[in-house]
Amino acid sequence: MEDKKVILSGIQATGNLTLGNYIGALKNFVRMQDEFDCNYMIANMHALTVRRDPAELKENTLKVLATYIAAGIDPEKSTIFVQSQVREHAELGWVLDCYTYMGELNRMTQFKDKSAKHADNINAGLYTYPSLMAGDILLYQADIVPTGEDQKQHVELTRDIAERFNKLYGDTFKIPEPYIPKAGARIMGLQDPTSKMSKSSTIPNDTILLVDTPEDIMKKVKKAVTDSEGVVKYDVANKPGVSNLMTIYSVINNITLDDVEKEFEGKGYGDFKTAVAEAIVKELEPFHKKYNELMNNREYLEKIYTEGAKKASEKASKTLRLVYEKVGLI
């Protein structure tokens, strides 16, 4: 146990999770459990950077927790916790704010995107979000941070902050490595395959949610934007829609893109889309059943996050104590 490498990652509590979250992050979280000492957080404090209905935020926190477990994260193997329940996150976040430069934060593409989207609420939290995230990671002395492509920049900034701190005060933080999967790190929208599939997309049928029914999934995939060529071939620049569906199919079936091309040689998009939808439905079938059971068992969810917070706090408090000592906070 002591020798296992440490993993920390998280997902924001901002609504029903998407197939992008599943393929880019969650599927890897599950896979890594046996080999590593895993810590999986529900990032509810990060969610406050955009205005939220309080009751909805609470409900979304439980939804992510149920999604984690239903997708296969085992609370006996991994530490699953809610960010706001482990106070060290807010505390280290503040300290790291003081070791993060505005020039660095100005370069974050997520900040630029979100400020454009929420022009009426460009708050300081949205801006300093990456130092809170750095704290999440560094508190656990994580070796590896599995995420999709869009979070890589934040993990790289975390490394810079940790190296800066270590240089000033001596070895304090482990320098974490990002782990971005080779395939599926950026699943695109089904209607707009040039933009990331996102929980917050407002385009109808653009996003597959993990809670979608098999009928919804079939309908959305059938409507997915393709091209007029009629050939199942991977070519992101010219065939972004088909390439995205191919990625989804290959990751779910654990086969290469070449295999996908071969399998659908001489077949049209109709057959291909049916196969993609069926693969997604089959993959999510066990998830659905478990998820519904969990959402109807609030007591169990409460028990899991209470125990998780205790375990997480024990780990996080060690790092925070060291940091306070180093910087001279009594």
Ligand code: TYM
């Ligand atoms: P969030 O909640 O936006 O996304 C959660 C995870 O899902 C991945 N992801 C995708 N992967 C592939 N294709 C997509 N279309 C797609 N959309 C999302 C994300 O890359 C991410 O891995 N700031 C983080 C949450 C966070 C965190 C952390 C992550 C807070 N503290 C510490 C790692 C470590 C976020 O907003 O992820």
